[in-house]
Amino acid sequence: MTFSTFLTFVFAGLQDGAIYATVAIALVLIFKATTLINFAQGELAMLGAFFVYILSVEQGWPVWPAIFAAMLLSAGLGAAVERTLVRPFDPTDHLPVVLITLGLFLFVNALAGDIWNYQLRPFPVIFDRFPDWMPGIGGDRFIEIGGARLFYDTIGVWFTLGCMLLFLNVLLTRTQVGLAFRAVSSNVESARLAGVNTGRTLGFGWALAAAFGALGATLVAPSLGGIQPNLMVAILIYALAGAALGGLDSLGGAVMGGLIVGLIQSVVVSWFFVTVLEQRWMSVLQLGFAFAVILGVLVFRPSGLFGTRIIERV
Amino acid sequence: MSDTILNVSDLHASYGPLSVLRGLNFEVNEGQVVVILGANGAGKTTTLRSICQMCDTEGSITLRGTDISSKGTADIIRLGVGHVPQGRGTFAELSVIDNLLIGSYTRSDDGVQADIDRWFEMFPILAERRDQLAGSLSGGEQQMLAVARALMSRPELLLLDEPSLGLAPIIVEQLFETLQRLNKEDGLTMLLVEQNANLALSMADHGYVIESGLIALEGSAQALMTDPAVQAAYLGA
Numbered sequence A: 001m002t003f004s005t006f007l008t009f010v011f012a013g014l015q016d017g018a019i020y021a022t023v024a025i026a027l028v029l030i031f032k033a034t035t036l037i038n039f040a041q042g043e044l045a046m047l048g049a050f051f052v053y054i055l056s057v058e059q060g061w062p063v064w065p066a067i068f069a070a071m072l073l074s075a076g077l078g079a080a081v082e083r084t085l086v087r088p089f090d091p092t093d094h095l096p097v098v099l100i101t102l103g104l105f106l107f108v109n110a111l112a113g114d115i116w117n118y119q120l121r122p123f124p125v126i127f128d129r130f131p132d133w134m135p136g137i138g139g140d141r142f143i144e145i146g147g148a149r150l151f152y153d154t155i156g157v158w159f160t161l162g163c164m165l166l167f168l169n170v171l172l173t174r175t176q177v178g179l180a181f182r183a184v185s186s187n188v189e190s191a192r193l194a195g196v197n198t199g200r201t202l203g204f205g206w207a208l209a210a211a212f213g214a215l216g217a218t219l220v221a222p223s224l225g226g227i228q229p230n231l232m233v234a235i236l237i238y239a240l241a242g243a244a245l246g247g248l249d250s251l252g253g254a255v256m257g258g259l260i261v262g263l264i265q266s267v268v269v270s271w272f273f274v275t276v277l278e279q280r281w282m283s284v285l286q287l288g289f290a291f292a293v294i295l296g297v298l299v300f301r302p303s304g305l306f307g308t309r310i311i312e313r314v
Numbered sequence B: 001m002s003d004t005i006l007n008v009s010d011l012h013a014s015y016g017p018l019s020v021l022r023g024l025n026f027e028v029n030e031g032q033v034v035v036i037l038g039a040n041g042a043g044k045t046t047t048l049r050s051i052c053q054m055c056d057t058e059g060s061i062t063l064r065g066t067d068i069s070s071k072g073t074a075d076i077i078r079l080g081v082g083h084v085p086q087g088r089g090t091f092a093e094l095s096v097i098d099n100l101l102i103g104s105y106t107r108s109d110d111g112v113q114a115d116i117d118r119w120f121e122m123f124p125i126l127a128e129r130r131d132q133l134a135g136s137l138s139g140g141e142q143q144m145l146a147v148a149r150a151l152m153s154r155p156e157l158l159l160l161d162e163p164s165l166g167l168a169p170i171i172v173e174q175l176f177e178t179l180q181r182l183n184k185e186d187g188l189t190m191l192l193v194e195q196n197a198n199l200a201l202s203m204a205d206h207g208y209v210i211e212s213g214l215i216a217l218e219g220s221a222q223a224l225m226t227d228p229a230v231q232a233a234y235l236g237a
């Protein structure tokens, strides 16, 4: 493999990885607060991307206002799910809530399939070409680095992830609700004793996670050439692998884990198997790899690479 | 007669099927330090948790005449109760300063920084550890942090569950001196659960002894200190 081919796989892997990281952050936000995996996270995100589809493709909105509106709608949906389907249950008993999120996963997927059926629908291209004001590269789709093409699309996804992390950092460390969310994540009972309304604070966490999930799904759709209800099924598994690798309770770990999963998938799985096996085995192998990561982490290193707590009851 | 801040009557509490408190009656007056004594498992912690509605309760609990027995924990804190739980209950993953800030969560006045400065002055070690994670503090430091955090909400009634647990004698002495000053200078009312009966009674006005979910004995701190039964059971005399 030439260096430039290798670099191409690295760029592609880190683009996928950034998307996994976005969804992994959504999973970790909820896990930190409740030690629960929200299996419906991917499907809620898929709905969020469909909101973008409706607003931008069907209603003709410009793409970024459509994305922001879809994130807000998703946040509301996330909070509503928490309020109606999660909060009524005993938080120390995980099984009912896990079953509920699994049920929600199936329900949302089937509902979306019913409304939009399973054929690919057009989705707006978000990062098409370098903007015109950029000297030398304005209007180009990519720049060349080491003989490999680094697409504007890839840079755009990284930039979005960066903005999201910055936003999350400010929100969690500089605002009252962020402080409350960290307190609830750390010790629910003490948070209550500090006067924090824990239910509402967890609702905020679900809203935040749903908004970020929607953003992640919005970044996935263009790279798959469109949107359909199964958009996020495999991505959820990859994001889960990334989150597990990162320790499930560490936001920084989720980012690193997501990037690592994307990178390894791209460089190792793509290159090795594309040269040996047929293309159609790709997704099977990628999924298998992700499951291997999840299983490996759970068996050999339950706190992941960056986590602090031991994972129980995922 | 001073005003009653807290009145508890016929309090029953349970954890699921296990009934722990079986009809407790007591009250705490404005400016007083009231101590609750009792053997391990007698229900002292459960009594404090009941006041904040952290377990299933029956009976009446009033705070300045308002019934709080059907309110949520967060609302009770907003009404002016501070609670230092047994085993501290600090936020291990948060820094010392964030622990104090979350303590002021219910406040909207602009005196928060002044209060932080005040508790830093009272507990200088916390000022030194300002940006350190609470989980990395020593047991004694965490206990001070737990007390400071509860005080950050400017409570009228402070519930303290075995604040001396696991602390070196010298630290215990300092902590109780601080608590006494808060009571004398700020008029802070306290309901104190303590194994160290000697120390607790020496700063208390009134005391109750709980035995298997019932008040077995009550009286002024003086009277309890000289009571032969209390002496035998809790003062090691």
Ligand SMILES: Nc1ncnc2c1ncn2[C@@H]1O[C@H](COP(=O)(O)OP(=O)(O)OP(=O)(O)O)[C@@H](O)[C@H]1O
Pocket (backbone or CB within 6 Å): B015, B018, B020, B038, B039, B040, B041, B042, B043, B044, B045, B046, B047, B086
């Ligand atoms: N969360 C709980 N679930 C079930 N039972 C509990 C729970 N907490 C306490 N108990 C039981 O309630 C009884 C009273 O406990 P409590 O913690 O109030 O005692 P305590 O007087 O504070 O004891 P200690 O001096 O050891 O702190 C004990 O028998 C205990 O086993």
Ligand SMILES: [Mg+2]
Pocket (backbone or CB within 6 Å): B044, B045, B046, B086, B161
């Ligand atoms: Mg106790």
